[in-house]
Amino acid sequence: MTRFVRRISAALVIGITTISLVACGSQSSTGKSNDNNSVQTVQIAGVTGKKPYTYQDGSNYTGYDFELLKKIDAKLPQYQFKYTALAQDALLTGLQSGKYQLATCSFYGTAERFKTFDYSKKPTSLSDARLIVRNDEKGINxxxxLAQSGKKSAPIPTDDARYTLIKNYNAENPKNAIQFEGATERSATVADTLKSVGSGKYDAAIYPYTSFESIKNEIDYKLKVTDSIGLFPTVFLYHKGDDTKQLRQSVDKVLEELRSDGTLSELSKQWYGEDPFTLPGANKVTDVIYW
Incomplete structure (x- = not known):
């Protein structure tokens, strides 16, 4: 069992629910019986328009996270999951207030975020961090x-796991540190940041492989990704409190089963275009533990 903590090793094995569960009074659309108030409804929110993670296709909530939750729901007859999608700020506000019990969108875990929300102790997936550089860049792999080149990486929000990745690398390599800036706000979109690399303002950016794949056709620059530079777990976020404990434990148990039977790998290949669970170091990222 591996602990994923703030400090990430040189190997770089590197990602919001109140549960006021409401009993249902009739047969659910998933065929779960609600007799004797035995089935509890869980209000779940994803971020709108975040393909391939969470998005809405007509009346269908889909993407990796929603499809994973549907598989989890099928294994938990005591719960009935209800879905919605909205802007991230509204999602986090609703999660903190208890309007939603669980929130998802391939969220990274950070110690700062976990002061406000509880989180899954088993990864929902593994985020495959890559360096994104211009096609004519030969020396950054x-x-x-990146550190030895003396070239500059695009800013990273200070509450982001990518920031921790670089910060820890620099702490372990003080004589060969990467030049980068910490951003206090998430004003720049993925597309904005990658355009700044393509234009030469920055020499590299760090993003999950899936983020690059989902946006690359919208950017009029020739960019490429390096091999994986590290893996870190993504999580479900929950409303903070003891009343979510049983739900969190039940979902974690199913997450462990779905990883073991290959379901997470299959969903990853379908939605992410790769299976991060087969990458070097993936077997070491088993638990999500912060303190």
Missing amino acids: SLKD
């Missing part, structure tokens, strides 16, 4: 290369 790793964090070590």
